[in-house]
Amino acid sequence: MSNETKDVAEETKPGETPSEAEALPRANAVGPGRGPSRRLKPRTKWTLGGVSLLVLMGLIGFYRHVIAWESTDDAQIDGYVYPVSSRVSGYVTRVMVDDHQYVEAGTVLVQLDGKDYEVRVANARAALANSEANAAAQKTGVPLTSVNTSSQLSDAQAAVTDADAGLAAARERFDAAQAALEQAEANDVKAQDDVNRYKPLAAKDEIPQQRYTQAVASQKATAAGVAAARASAAAAQEGVTQAQARLAQAQARLAYARTGPQQISVQRARADAAEAEAQKASAVLEQARLDLQYTTIVAPVAGIVGQRSVQPGQNVAPGQQLMTIVPLDSPNIWVTANFKETQLRHMKPGQPARIYVDTYGREYDGRVLSIAGASGARFSLLPPENATGNYVKVVQRIAVKIAFDKGQDPQHLLRPGMSVEPEVRVR
Numbered sequence: 113m114s115n116e117t118k119d120v121a122e123e124t125k126p127g128e129t130p131s132e133a134e135a136l137p138r139a140n141a142v143g144p145g146r147g148p149s150r151r152l153k154p155r156t157k158w159t160l161g162g163v164s165l166l167v168l169m170g171l172i173g174f175y176r177h178v179i180a181w182e183s184t185d186d187a188q189i190d191g192y193v194y195p196v197s198s199r200v201s202g203y204v205t206r207v208m209v210d211d212h213q214y215v216e217a218g219t220v221l222v223q224l225d226g227k228d229y230e231v232r233v234a235n236a237r238a239a240l241a242n243s244e245a246n247a248a249a250q251k252t253g254v255p256l257t258s259v260n261t262s263s264q265l266s267d268a269q270a271a272v273t274d275a276d277a278g279l280a281a282a283r284e285r286f287d288a289a290q291a292a293l294e295q296a297e298a299n300d301v302k303a304q305d306d307v308n309r310y311k312p313l314a315a316k317d318e319i320p321q322q323r324y325t326q327a328v329a330s331q332k333a334t335a336a337g338v339a340a341a342r343a344s345a346a347a348a349q350e351g352v353t354q355a356q357a358r359l360a361q362a363q364a365r366l367a368y369a370r371t372g373p374q375q376i377s378v379q380r381a382r383a384d385a386a387e388a389e390a391q392k393a394s395a396v397l398e399q400a401r402l403d404l405q406y407t408t409i410v411a412p413v414a415g416i417v418g419q420r421s422v423q424p425g426q427n428v429a430p431g432q433q434l435m436t437i438v439p440l441d442s443p444n445i446w447v448t449a450n451f452k453e454t455q456l457r458h459m460k461p462g463q464p465a466r467i468y469v470d471t472y473g474r475e476y477d478g479r480v481l482s483i484a485g486a487s488g489a490r491f492s493l494l495p496p497e498n499a500t501g502n503y504v505k506v507v508q509r510i511a512v513k514i515a516f517d518k519g520q521d522p523q524h525l526l527r528p529g530m531s532v533e534p535e536v537r538v539r
Contacts, residue, residue: 217414250386275361481515
């Protein structure tokens, strides 16, 4: 050790710090086989301390981020795919769109030949006019039937009254003729008795011959009277029969006239049936118009056309798919993220989310909309059967639906099927 170093060491007491001037030679002193002293400067110490603090804060922030967010790379954008099909059969005359073309809702996509449906509309319109005319006629017949039945009832009642009076008069005439016949027969019997009594007396000339002759003439007269009375009685009987027939006919007419309410009901039923036929014809016309309208196939929603399979000149059937439309608006696309079941402990609908889209290298904001009711394995075509005894526990994945916040994709850049990496803030 040099003399200067030895002097400094002797002047410095234990527990005391040498001054800066005294420490300088010691810091610059070089011992045998040793380099300069490695003691750090205060500024360097402060720098190292600050860096250590920043690293510690970064580690704390990363830890807090890890426990507050759940993420997965098993995710993609999903969306509705609207199939476009024909509702009627027909011949394709024009196809207005092609694959990957953006269309608005209501845009004409395919035009079918509508001539056959125009003929159906014309036939249905004519059938409707005929049915409406028939319904109007049947409806007019209701009040006419009411008036006619009322008049028929009055006439039938009057006819029955007259026929009843006529029958009574005919019976009186018959009774009178019958009495006259009985009187004529009695006179004829008396005249015959006189002839029979006078004949032997006249033969013996006990009475004048003239008296006998008068008795014979009187008997002939009474016999003729009997014949006339019988004819009159027969005529009176025929009159009674005819009067009875007229009375029966009048009573039948009265009975028919009394069915007026039923006749009115029948006419009303016919009018209702005709009205129903008119309504049926109207429905047929409306269906024909709808079928004609369906020959123009329009886009149900706004979106991108895909899977176009229809060509001009093709005959299509009802329900045949012609193309698809993929809407790209916010409510129609979402993210399906398959999180591990161990990540769902604190996850629930309404939590904020960030979606990183691989295609564009940017993030979108969203929210958890819903969590699936079962795992993807349970929804598969062949669900796993764990009752074989060879069970191996595998972490299952549950689909989580994440909706994009509105207004983030005005250019409609997002497409169903794109790979994304969502992360959900669960704490």
